[in-house]
Amino acid sequence: MDADRRNYLENSVMGTVPNRLPGSHYLAKGTRVYIAGPIARKPNGNRQAFGLFADAARERGWEPVNPHEVDHGHSGECTGAEVPRMDGDFDSIHKYGCYMRADIKAMLTCEAAIFLPGWPTSAGASVERQVAQICGLTIIEHYEMHEVEGGA
Numbered sequence: 001m002d003a004d005r006r007n008y009l010e011n012s013v014m015g016t017v018p019n020r021l022p023g024s025h026y027l028a029k030g031t032r033v034y035i036a037g038p039i040a041r042k043p044n045g046n047r048q049a050f051g052l053f054a055d056a057a058r059e060r061g062w063e064p065v066n067p068h069e070v071d072h073g074h075s076g077e078c079t080g081a082e083v084p085r086m087d088g089d090f091d092s093i094h095k096y097g098c099y100m101r102a103d104i105k106a107m108l109t110c111e112a113a114i115f116l117p118g119w120p121t122s123a124g125a126s127v128e129r130q131v132a133q134i135c136g137l138t139i140i141e142h143y144e145m146h147e148v149e150g151g152a
């Protein structure tokens with residue numbers, strides 16, 4: 001491992017630089033890309049933004065993994081804290097643990113993750129950011145999408 005790559009990896013684990021080697025502004029076609037962003041307290045769970053970025057990923061030949069399409073079913077009791085909705089009530093289907101357990105599993109089947117606007121305000125997306133950094137997923141900021149291309 002050369003010094004540049006070692007520095008890059010150390011910095012990316014520290015969260016100081018995106019997980020991308022300099023100059024590699026593309027991801028291969030077929031790359032599985034997780035979409036991460038705020039859901040709780042957003043209108044319709046922020047489905048519109050997730051859908052737009054999933055479409056943008058698909059246009060580049062990637063395979064988007066949208067948490068709104070992840071199966072959150074499980075046996076046993078729901079686990080974790082209540083999930084607040086925009087209307088001030090709580091999610092009546094699952095708790096945080098149900099969503100995060102399934103979503104993080106789904107994210108870890110991906111090689112990259114796109115972070116939507118507002119992700120730092122979301123506890124779940126912030127955890128996903130840390131996991132993505134430490135596990136070495138390529139991180140794509142929402143505002144970088146226009147400069148990241150689908151590669152051969």
Ligand SMILES: [Zn+2]
Binds near residue numbers: 079093098
């Ligand atoms: Zn549940």
